[in-house]
Amino acid sequence: ACGQAGGDPANPDKLVMGFVPSQDSDKIADTVKPLADKLSEELGVEVEGRVMTNYSALIEAMGSNQVHIGFIPAFGYVLANDKHGVEVILKSERHGEDTYRAQYVVRADSGIKSLKDLKGKTWAFADTNSTSGYLFPASQLMDEFKVKDVQAEFFGEAVQAGGHDNALITVYEGDADVATTFEDARDTLEQDYPDVKKKLKVIDYTDPIPNDTISVTKDLDKELVEKIRQAFLGFNDDKEMVNIMNEVYNWDAIREAKDEDYTIVRDTYKKFEDSIDIDGN
Amino acid sequence: MIQFQDVSLVYPNGTQGLKNVNLKIEEGEFIVVVGLSGAGKSTLIRSINRLVTPTDGQLLVDGENIIPFKGKQLRQLRTKVGIIFQNYNLVKRSTVMKNVISGRLGHTGTLRSVFHLYSKEDVTLAYESLKRVNIEEKVYQRADQLSGGQQQRVSIARVLTQQPSIILADEPVASLDPPTSHQVMSYLKKINREDKITTLVNLHYIDMAMEYADRIIGMRAGEVVYDGPASQVTEKTFEEIYGRPIRDEDKRGGEVQHA
Amino acid sequence: MIQFQDVSLVYPNGTQGLKNVNLKIEEGEFIVVVGLSGAGKSTLIRSINRLVTPTDGQLLVDGENIIPFKGKQLRQLRTKVGIIFQNYNLVKRSTVMKNVISGRLGHTGTLRSVFHLYSKEDVTLAYESLKRVNIEEKVYQRADQLSGGQQQRVSIARVLTQQPSIILADEPVASLDPPTSHQVMSYLKKINREDKITTLVNLHYIDMAMEYADRIIGMRAGEVVYDGPASQVTEKTFEEIYGRPIRDEDKRGGEVQHA
Amino acid sequence: MTIPKPKRSWRQIVIRWVIAIAVVALYVWVFTGIDVKWERVLSERTINNLDRVIPQMLSPDFSAFGKVMEKMMETLFIAYTGTLMASILAVPIAFLAASNMVKNRWLRNLGSGILSGIRTFPELLLALIFVAAVGPNPFAGVLAIAINSIGMLGKLYAEAIEAIEMNVVEAMSANGANKIQTLFYGIIPQIIPQFLSYAIYRFEIDVRASTILGIIGAGGIGTLITIAVANRNWSEIGMILLVIVVVVVLIDYLSAFIRKRIV
Amino acid sequence: MPKIASVPSSESFSGNVISGREKKRITLIFAVVVGLYIWSSMETESTITDLIEGLPHVFNMVGQLFPPNWDYVSQVWPKLVETIQMAVIATTIAAILCIPVSLLAARNVTTIPWLYHTAKLFLNALRTIPDIILAVVFVGIFGIGVFSGILALIIFSFGILTKLISETIESIDPQPLEAIRASGGNAIQTIVYAVIPQVLPQFCSLSLYVFEINIRASVVLGFVGAGGIGLLLQQQIGFLRYPNVMTLIIVIFFVVLAIEYISGKIRERLV
């Protein structure tokens, strides 16, 4: 990379922190200001936070050192690491876990009991870029039923719904038989559809998926990266910050992370590289 | 018969368009209204088919006071009174036929007219009218492909198709060159004679007024200042109407054959 | 002095605009060019300031053959030769002053003109020119707020501001009504007399030609078929030029004073 | 009396029929091809949804007013900066694409090619590129808006230039004016009102367009929209909608007022 | 607000090319425009140096779009067809709905002030709603799928089209209207005989213009599950597969080009 707005890519005058709210979270924040302010205080460098609701721009901006710290979901991290050498330093912890699972949801009265009953049925998912909504469940089905293309060979029909909530509603309303979402996306809907938990049941889960990452650009000075890591880990002991993280991002704590933690995501993605262009209908 | 009884018209902005006008116009007359710009010629003419509404007095057309007319009554009045405009007011993109047949709208039901379901007679009448102004060969041409004089003839044909008992013409020749002006005036005169249609024409040029009119009405500042047969009109009369000596430019022809 | 020596002009599409034209025009003459539509009047006039380029012969303006002129030389020629158009060709949305001062563009540097930095004299000259055509009170009005005759007077003022030694006018009165036409012609004549500016005017109407011209040039099919003083012109002459008997519509005035 | 029938050549009749058949075929193709799930659309669920969504939208969440307004202002700034940049940058390209200004056909095709190319480029992709170039901030949005608007403004400008009175240009060169003087005295006065009025019109469009850019971090109200949607927060969407509608309608009246005075 | 145009009176000659009043006016407008620009570029952190430094990245990203992946075209086809079908339906319905409403919103046809103003206000408000919100709301009500997308497009294009058409109607030659009224025609006859013939060519070409806008707008709809080619665009951007994205852009480009060509032909025939 060449000369950047923030000055030296290794030690920028201002750290920019890009935040993609995880689609796999039941609540999405529109500001990262308290977090940025706190970080700035700890590091002694100006920190600016920006929320984007789509990770593509974040990945590219990290590639050009316009953004230095990225809160990226697992799959986005894999892409960013492959393309721009972005490095994961931390990951989030929710409900005491540093992983989560995707779930298969069907109507309670549908008679579907296990994954093999799904054959030939209509599948609703958020979008093909979603780790829990598409990549992991599809990969699981590919392995379990020895098919190459889940949409074409396993399911009868597939619907790209645009969001996890929409995928669930599609099943709730009978337009699809099964939805794959993060665990337990039904919470989002309870306000609008009070009986959602009664009408929709979970029949199975996927393997654990590593939680969202905090990643940095490859050009960032190693010492600075270490300071950032320590600063974030320090938040775990700060009651106020724990509260903020929990309220706003559903995070309970921040944990150390290595690239290897995401190998499983990378492997899963590799399976799709050739077939993922299939459209979602 | 048209009768103005003490008719006045004040425009919303306070301009006095007509002031205590008293006139009696018999059937079949050919009247030319002259006067300076702003004298109220258009206002006079246009009040007869109620494109403007007098604010005072009574205006009788065939014995009925038309000033309070509204809605259906008004449309009936307008069906009876045809008007020809300075700028022809044709729908440029429609054919000559469509423009001419639109003269029958007042006689035709809305639905029929929307779907162009005219009776054989109406269509024949429209074509006859075009023939009378010698422009029948342009019947399916678009109006914007005609010259100014031809367009004015089409607009006369439109009025003829309307079969009115009164024709009004508001400076029908102002946008035409002198030879064409004379042609158009001749057609109006011819129709007036043949069909006995009462005709009122506004003109700017006194020489034309004298040539075609049976009777001349002179206006100044909203008032009728002269009213008499064309034969009795002299330069003096015009000087009275215009409030100043006649100049060359008051004649359509301007100064000619000096050399 | 303007001299046409065997000048011909063939348009790219093959039309012969001028054919072996030989003319000698002295300083201060007032010449009217007449001829039927398509006779080549505009072509003749416009070749003098090279809006069109003759394809053959020599065209001398003040002793120099202007046919090969290009770039700077051409702009200098045009600075010296003013032209007035039928449709005035004013920038409608600009003020009268801006239009008139644009006559000085040829005398003013690009930068100065872009920022409206004219010398005191230029501005005064522009204003004087407006005064000469009696329209100075409209100096900051927009051109589109003026009547046709007023616009043509502004365009004369623009040419005057140019201080040309030759004025060309291509049917300057064709879009005007007769009285205004006479007014505009009078202004042109007045300027010709006062400033001794050689003036060439195209006209369609023979009565006007006879009234104002010192000398009349008649054209037919690109050729000069008549050239002589206006006083010697008769109806016969025009019949020669037009190749047919004179009709009423060949006169601006049309048929007048019949009544 | 016989009235002549309108003359129509065989060619015309055939063309008419071909067009008629083509149009009918188009609609048959469209309506049989499209996959609308009528039984879903016309079901009771739709009514339930209406019941669920509409009342919430109609009771906007006024507690969100502050943050929505702040983002709306940012949106306005993005739109203004971007539109102004575009309205200036579009001028040279428009001259290049105007048939009465550039005689060379290839140059002209280049000009109009650039303009149609720009118009097809999705603004979201533009924003993505500029976020990578200048970082995730409103400036990226400004640039995306600016480039995107050049396409439409350039086209409208070029049409305005093509409609000017060329005889005025001729009159200028007959005065001995050079090309630049002709531009300033003959051409610019004729096109300025349209240019201004198009730029203002485009500003209104850009206010709407920049609402979308927030999705990828290029500033503006789009972030709020996406997040409110993902949270199914209909009353906040109601608030956002209210702010957008009121602000843009106000701009609309203001710009109509300005436009009336300049034309 | 600066008082921009006032009726230029015959102001006395000041000895300048530009009258004093005009000079003040121009200076004021210039100051306002530039002042607003400076303010807004500070607010948006617009700095040219950032742009210049970022330019290599722009070229780098654009470079990644090439060469387009032609193999991908085969997968674009079904969604493209869907997009076109959505746009045809939406444009047709919007064009039909627009006729009565644009007459209501035309000052010279609707002479009842309150009716005209209400119609105008309604349309102005309608037009401000961003297409993405329309899509979101309709998806919320009617579920995902083309129906919601079509509805969003109808409303969206109806707003634009009605504005354009009503402005066209307002600019027609008023004289034929007067003539039809003067010969006893009622309101509907006046519209059919004097208004429609005058606006027909613009009506067609504006409808095609809106069709083109609809094709482009459906790119946005895909983001919220409302169908069309936008779905693919979003997918491919998500996987950072820029050559595929370029393929999509080129396909859309050709569709738009084809529409422009057709609309040019139609305009030629009608005008």
Ligand SMILES: Nc1ncnc2c1ncn2[C@@H]1O[C@H](COP(=O)(O)OP(=O)(O)OP(=O)(O)O)[C@@H](O)[C@H]1O
């Ligand atoms: N709609 C209107 N509102 C207000 N004043 C009007 C209106 N129409 C005409 N006037 C004024 O009424 C007076 C008479 O106008 P009218 O048009 O009848 O004159 P005219 O004799 O036809 O003039 P011209 O020869 O110029 O057509 C004029 O002073 C004119 O300015």
Ligand SMILES: Nc1ncnc2c1ncn2[C@@H]1O[C@H](COP(=O)(O)OP(=O)(O)OP(=O)(O)O)[C@@H](O)[C@H]1O
């Ligand atoms: N640019 C051009 N290209 C080709 N032919 C032209 C061009 N301009 C004029 N002509 C032709 O040259 C001939 C002379 O035209 P010119 O305009 O000089 O006639 P004119 O006497 O001015 O006619 P009018 O009275 O109609 O203006 C005509 O046959 C005309 O068609």
Ligand SMILES: [Mg+2]
């Ligand atoms: Mg009048």
Ligand SMILES: [Mg+2]
């Ligand atoms: Mg000529």
